[in-house]
Amino acid sequence: MIYSMTGYASATGELNGFTWVWDMRSVNARGLDIRLRLPDGLDGVEDALRKSLKHKIARGNVSVTLRVSHPEDEGQYAVNPERLGQAVTHLMSIAAEAEMRGLVVSPVSAADIAQLRGVIEMRAADADSRAPLIEALRKQIPMLIDAFVASRQEEGQALAKIMTGQVDQVETLVGQAEALLNDRSQAQADGLRAALARIMDATEGADPDRVSQELALIAVKTDVREELDRLKAHVSVARAHLTAGDPAGRKLDFLMQEFNREANTLCSKAQFNELTRVGLDLKHVIDQMREQVQNVE
Structure with missing residues (x-):
């Protein structure tokens, strides 16, 4: 059975006011390269996803994106002051070192900083409400990967x-x-x-x-x-x-x-x-x- 390294799959879900969309796609590569873009605060989802992908996929550049939303998005997410401070400190150190070496660094916007991992996260107070969400996402992973593998098989x-x-x-x-x-x-x-x-x-x-x-x-x-x-x-x-x-x-x-x-x-x-x-x-x-x-x- 021949499998193509090119494939695509998506899945959606809804639970307790949360809605989410999975997007999984791949192109050819010499080995297996998995790149994940998942929201913070979903403990265990990334590990489960990586483990399942490595079990099913041998080669390819695989990209997975998960977008989770809630009707009260503004209340669900907040800035993590500690992560923000660390990010700004690191960026300042990089800019200072670059200046010492005669390099020009493009200005960094607030939007750029906000996209850094951990700077904006789901509120810790919502950990209990996230538990059912995490479980639902973990249960959906095998179905998502099966659809992804089927896509690669069809093209194969x-x-x-x-x-x-x-x-x-x-x-x-x-x-x-x-x-x-x-x-x-x-x-x-x-x-x-x-x-x-x-x-x-x-x-x-x-x-x-x-x-x-x-x-x-x-x-x-x-x-x-x-x-x-x-x-x-x-x-x-x-x-x-x-x-x-x-x-x-x-x-x-x-x-x-x-x-x-x-x-x-x-x-x-x-x-x-x-x-x-x-x-x-x-x-x-x-x-x-x-x-x-x-x-x-």
């Missing part, structure tokens, strides 16, 4: 369909290359015989056996059957990864490098126009497949 199925078609194209092109080998061998043999005749005519006293051995060695070095066999093996492995149950993005990414290596070698050894064309077509399909793999978990 579309990616798998595209990549399966590309693997089929690679297999077809490898078959075309194999079908050209007899014609290539004949053309190569004719070329080697002509080369041998030119060498014997131009080189007095040349040893015919030695020259034949050198030309035969050239023929061996330009043989492409090994590359085609490896390409066929890579096709089988790619199909297995596309239907596997575990995340296959990194495995497929490595496999694309192997595909590309064999296609490059095929082109460099071809020395036959039709085989070169097939090799270039292979490189084109492999490049397209590599682009799709970058989005696979």
Whole structure:
């Protein structure tokens, strides 16, 4: 099962006058990067969310935003004097250090300070009323993540369909290359015989056996059957990864490098126009497949 690293899910809820909206989305990344923007005063929600995400998601840049509101917002939130003082002190220290080093720091507005974590928080007096809210949010996390995973799975199925078609194209092109080998061998043999005749005519006293051995060695070095066999093996492995149950993005990414290596070698050894064309077509399909793999978990 292929999962895309791109996904989206949202959820809403209402309890005891509180309303909330979850927003979860992700894009591709080399590893798992979780970024959360949650209101303060919701103890345990962040830990539960991170733990659940790490259990379900292997790769991707995941961003989660939670917005909680109440009909009496002005009474629910207040400035935390201690956090405000700390924030202002730190900002002043940064500005002073920057000035000493000759750096120009843009002015900081009150709105910028208010957005700093902990400066504005829910009133401590409302801790009891937040307990049911926290419990409701924690219970909603699995459902939210399931919807998120389903979104990634749906897009992953579309990616798998595209990549399966590309693997089929690679297999077809490898078959075309194999079908050209007899014609290539004949053309190569004719070329080697002509080369041998030119060498014997131009080189007095040349040893015919030695020259034949050198030309035969050239023929061996330009043989492409090994590359085609490896390409066929890579096709089988790619199909297995596309239907596997575990995340296959990194495995497929490595496999694309192997595909590309064999296609490059095929082109460099071809020395036959039709085989070169097939090799270039292979490189084109492999490049397209590599682009799709970058989005696979």
